[in-house]
Amino acid sequence: MSTMQLTEDQRDAMQEIANIAMGQAGSLLAELLGNFVNLSVPRIKVLELAEVAHAIRDMVGSDIDVTAVRQSFQGYLTGEALVIYGQDGCKELGDLMGYDEALDRSEETELLLDVSNILVGACLGGIVDQIKNLTEAQGTAELGFSAPSVMAESVPADALINPDKLSWTHALLVEVNFTLEGRNFISHLCMLMPEHSIDKMRSILDRFIESF
Amino acid sequence: MATPILVVDDSPMARKMLIKSLPSTWDVEITQAVNGKEALDAYRAGKADVMFLDLTMPVMDGYEVLENIQKEGLNSFVIVVSADIQPLAQERVKKLGAMAFIKKPVNPDLIESVLKQYGIAL
Numbered sequence: 001m002s003t004m005q006l007t008e009d010q011r012d013a014m015q016e017i018a019n020i021a022m023g024q025a026g027s028l029l030a031e032l033l034g035n036f037v038n039l040s041v042p043r044i045k046v047l048e049l050a051e052v053a054h055a056i057r058d059m060v061g062s063d064i065d066v067t068a069v070r071q072s073f074q075g076y077l078t079g080e081a082l083v084i085y086g087q088d089g090c091k092e093l094g095d096l097m098g099y100d101e102a103l104d105r106s107e108e109t110e111l112l113l114d115v116s117n118i119l120v121g122a123c124l125g126g127i128v129d130q131i132k133n134l135t136e137a138q139g140t141a142e143l144g145f146s147a148p149s150v151m152a153e154s155v156p157a158d159a160l161i162n163p164d165k166l167s168w169t170h171a172l173l174v175e176v177n178f179t180l181e182g183r184n185f186i187s188h189l190c191m192l193m194p195e196h197s198i199d200k201m202r203s204i205l206d207r208f209i210e211s212f
Numbered sequence: 213m214a215t216p217i218l219v220v221d222d223s224p225m226a227r228k229m230l231i232k233s234l235p236s237t238w239d240v241e242i243t244q245a246v247n248g249k250e251a252l253d254a255y256r257a258g259k260a261d262v263m264f265l266d267l268t269m270p271v272m273d274g275y276e277v278l279e280n281i282q283k284e285g286l287n288s289f290v291i292v293v294s295a296d297i298q299p300l301a302q303e304r305v306k307k308l309g310a311m312a313f314i315k316k317p318v319n320p321d322l323i324e325s326v327l328k329q330y331g332i333a334l
Contacts, residue, residue, distance in 0.1 A: 039296055
């Protein structure tokens with residue numbers, strides 16, 4: 001086992017922090033879509049880069065094609081956020097937002113980007129809010145986000161991550177998913193952080209644990 | 213006499229945070245459960261005059277716990293402690309018999325004021 005792995009206490013603390021953050025994101029999503037949102041139990045894994053694509057496929061399912069939006073973040077934490085939707089997710093979104101007419105492609109994309117942006121911002125913002133007082137960088141716990149972009153449409157989930165395009169050795173994967181009650185809709189938010197962020201996160205988590 | 217209270221959450225961290233947020237002057241005997249099934253067992257064994265109940269848990273979630281308790285005749289003061297802050301989630305748990313809803317991360321002052329409001333602690 002690699003030394004990058006989290007201890008059981010660190011994993012548990014990360015899970016609880018992710019749980020609280022996703023609650024805030026889920027509430028925004030519920031308000032936006034006018035539909036009750038079911039929250040998942042967050043999944044936390046430290047992986048070698050080569051294992052990430054497979055792990056995401058295991059979480060999302062290998063029997064469906066997905067559409068994914070990507071957003072990178074830097075500052076207090078660094079990494080990549082992927083928001084992964086089932087193939088019909090975009091159409092379902094338009095329907096949920098109460099658009100009577102079928103959306104054209106660019107409108108559909110815009111909606112997908114907006115929803116993804118809200119989920120990523122709320123979730124990562126929620127994580128940082130809970131841990132920002134635990135490092136030297138108190139008060140400067142800012143997070144910058146790139147503009148969201150559609151990274152893939154209708155592809156198998158394990159095609160989303162190309163290890164050759166990332167210079168990381170390891171990734172901390174934090175996965176939460178939102179399903180809509182009475183609807184065939186699921187959105188997975190996968191937050192990936194590279195090794196230097198894992199180091200930082202491990203010491204933050206230790207301080208978080210000590211504070212209770 | 214110590215009040216038997218039950219703390220239900222799948223996360224050890226979350227249980228620890230909750231227990232540390234309880235009023236220090238409150239004389240309690242604490243039992244912990246990691247999912248809804250364990251919670252029901254402890255409840256049936258009379259260990260839950262007051263129950264702090266998480267909603268999102270594997271095996272059996274908090275909603276199911278409330279449904280079961282309601283069916284068996286509610287004999288516990290249930291405070292839901294959850295990160296799910298949707299207004300509809302709060303409405304639902306209250307309909308299912310929960311007395312109060314406290315959002316995570318828990319605020320000790322809020323727990324104390326809820327307990328005082330219902331004349332439970334102190």
